[in-house]
Amino acid sequence: MSQSSKLEKEAAQSTNALGPLIGVAREDFVGAVAVLLRESASDPKRLMKHAQTMGEDMVKIMTGKSDLAPDPKDKRFMDPAWQYNPFFRAGAQYYLAVQKGMSNWLQELELDDLERDRANFISNIIIDSLAPTNTLVGNPVAQKQVINSGGLSLIKGLQNAYKDITENKGMVSQVDKRPFKLGENIATSKGSVVHRTEMFELVHYAPTTDEVHEIPQLTIPPQINKMYINDLSPEKSVIKYQVDHGIQTFVISWRNPSKEQGFWGMDDYIRSCEEAIQAVSDITGSKKVNVSAGCSGGQTASVLASKLAAQKNDILGSLTLMVCVLHPKERDIEAGSLVSENGMKLAKQRAAKKGIIKADDLARGFAWLRPNDLIWNYVINNYLLGQDPPAFDVLYWNSDATNLSASLMGDFLTLFETLAFTKKGEVEMAGHKIDLSKATSDMFILGGVTDHITPWKATYRSTNLFGSKDVTYVLSQSGHMQAILNPPGNPKAKYFVQKKKGKLPETADEWLQGTEEVAGSWWPYWMEWMKKRSGKMKSAPTELGNEEYKPLDPAPGLYVVEER
Numbered sequence: 001m002s003q004s005s006k007l008e009k010e011a012a013q014s015t016n017a018l019g020p021l022i023g024v025a026r027e028d029f030v031g032a033v034a035v036l037l038r039e040s041a042s043d044p045k046r047l048m049k050h051a052q053t054m055g056e057d058m059v060k061i062m063t064g065k066s067d068l069a070p071d072p073k074d075k076r077f078m079d080p081a082w083q084y085n086p087f088f089r090a091g092a093q094y095y096l097a098v099q100k101g102m103s104n105w106l107q108e109l110e111l112d113d114l115e116r117d118r119a120n121f122i123s124n125i126i127i128d129s130l131a132p133t134n135t136l137v138g139n140p141v142a143q144k145q146v147i148n149s150g151g152l153s154l155i156k157g158l159q160n161a162y163k164d165i166t167e168n169k170g171m172v173s174q175v176d177k178r179p180f181k182l183g184e185n186i187a188t189s190k191g192s193v194v195h196r197t198e199m200f201e202l203v204h205y206a207p208t209t210d211e212v213h214e215i216p217q218l219t220i221p222p223q224i225n226k227m228y229i230n231d232l233s234p235e236k237s238v239i240k241y242q243v244d245h246g247i248q249t250f251v252i253s254w255r256n257p258s259k260e261q262g263f264w265g266m267d268d269y270i271r272s273c274e275e276a277i278q279a280v281s282d283i284t285g286s287k288k289v290n291v292s293a294g295c296s297g298g299q300t301a302s303v304l305a306s307k308l309a310a311q312k313n314d315i316l317g318s319l320t321l322m323v324c325v326l327h328p329k330e331r332d333i334e335a336g337s338l339v340s341e342n343g344m345k346l347a348k349q350r351a352a353k354k355g356i357i358k359a360d361d362l363a364r365g366f367a368w369l370r371p372n373d374l375i376w377n378y379v380i381n382n383y384l385l386g387q388d389p390p391a392f393d394v395l396y397w398n399s400d401a402t403n404l405s406a407s408l409m410g411d412f413l414t415l416f417e418t419l420a421f422t423k424k425g426e427v428e429m430a431g432h433k434i435d436l437s438k439a440t441s442d443m444f445i446l447g448g449v450t451d452h453i454t455p456w457k458a459t460y461r462s463t464n465l466f467g468s469k470d471v472t473y474v475l476s477q478s479g480h481m482q483a484i485l486n487p488p489g490n491p492k493a494k495y496f497v498q499k500k501k502g503k504l505p506e507t508a509d510e511w512l513q514g515t516e517e518v519a520g521s522w523w524p525y526w527m528e529w530m531k532k533r534s535g536k537m538k539s540a541p542t543e544l545g546n547e548e549y550k551p552l553d554p555a556p557g558l559y560v561v562e563e564r
Contacts, residue, residue, distance in 0.1 A: 081140035153386030191555030194545035213534035216248035262355030265407030298324025448483030
């Protein structure tokens with residue numbers, strides 16, 4: 001696998017997402033370090049013991065008697081030089097000795113489970129930053145590149161670093177944006193904006209079949225990512241797949257909020273969803289509208305489903321939730337241990353003062369929570385090897401993130417703190433008390449095997465929250481966004497479904513025991529499920545929108561290109 005392909009694969013699993021981590025404050029990091037310092041000082045003998053053991057490892061390395069070796073799967077040490085060159089072998093062993101010493105020391109500290117998780121997470125970030133591969137003198141691949149390029153790789157690396165400092169606010173670039181242009185080679189499905197408000201655009205996509213299903217589908221995207229993830233390229237476009245199968249397709253495009261719009265909260269977003277779903281109903285003449293949503297868009301769609309049920313409004317047809325956690329638990333994700341009640345309070349206060357959390361700050365925060373995949377990989381590629389970052393459509397979309405309003409951030413953290421979706425009528429939001437047990441739509445829920453942002457076992461908990469009698473759960477073999485963007489034609493694609501039809505088991509582990517592995521993309525399975533819930537066939541409309549909702553601008557609309 002090439003260096004570019006490796007970068008694409010790693011970063012595509014680490015796309016930005018809303019969740020409890022938006023509530024991590026710098027005090028939580030400092031607190032985790034303080035715990036380590038406190039425990040160090042509490043027992044000097046223990047510290048001396050581990051220092052002595054590490055010193056013994058160092059002596060073995062200097063005398064060539066150390067048997068420390070990198071994990072064969074650690075891609076940082078794949079070059080033969082780490083095995084055969086004495087200098088590089090010793091460099092790797094010094095690093096591994098520090099890593100081993102830190103691990104052994106942490107195991108003996110008197111910490112509770114939460115403190116231990118915090119300590120492990122922080123120590124891994126520190127240790128990863130010390131890897132010899134992050135420096136030119138300690139990276140044999142980079143040194144070979146200098147020789148092979150006659151020094152040009154160094155010049156190009158300095159140019160890349162200067163460009164990031166002046167044009168990317170000091171963050172190492174994860175993607176080469178130059179090849180992509182919206183509407184030309186990305187987000188190319190034909191359609192039109194048929195409704196626009198200050199907060200959103202509603203995009204109606206053109207049918208590609210002579211007949212369409214009478215019940216349309218509306219997609220509610222996340223609020224910090226732009227909607228064209230659903231239409232990256234013809235080969236992996238959910239939108240194209242839908243219209244090619246006779247689904248009348250509509251997508252909300254959220255506007256990127258400015259500081260003055262920091263008051264936009266869940267109430268406002270739900271009102272917009274209600275407005276959009278009614279517009280879709282009016283345009284198509286259907287009394288029902290199917291809804292699909294992913295990640296934080298899924299949380300928004302769940303609040304919408306609860307509110308519509310509370311109003312006894314039966315416009316909602318089926319509901320598809322992709323890579324979305326409604327019942328989070330503290331230890332679902334590695335960095336979850338850093339989230340504290342005080343940290344979330346401080347994060348809310350700082351966001352309220354600024355009005356918004358800027359997209360750049362969100363991206364920076366996520367990157368430092370997974371520095372090996374999202375920082376050091378690119379330091380090596382862009383600066384030490386002097387190569388351009390990959391031109392990859394998913395990474396282009398991920399870098400095109402939007403701001404997050406302070407009010408909405410507060411509402412998402414409230415959903416997390418109160419576990420609102422697990423309660424029945426206890427937490428008020430969007431003008432009603434959330435109660436998913438009253439939402440009875442047929443449901444399709446998707447998780448990703450290697451998703452570390454919304455772990456699949458956490459997404460499975462959603463199957464127990466709704467009042468739906470018909471719930472289908474599918475597990476895709478990929479990570480976060482890659483679990484969704486897994487179209488037919490991928491030879492490695494596979495998914496897992498329950499063998500026997502009927503009520504799903506209580507837990508994810510029980511469900512997994514009763515599943516079968518299916519080769520190929522989950523899209524055809526979902527489309528078959530969708531078609532059964534999309535009504536009869538009728539002649540496809542010859543025009544987009546209608547008299548009340550007239551076409552305005554071609555898809556993907558104006559809000560996705562608006563700079564804020």
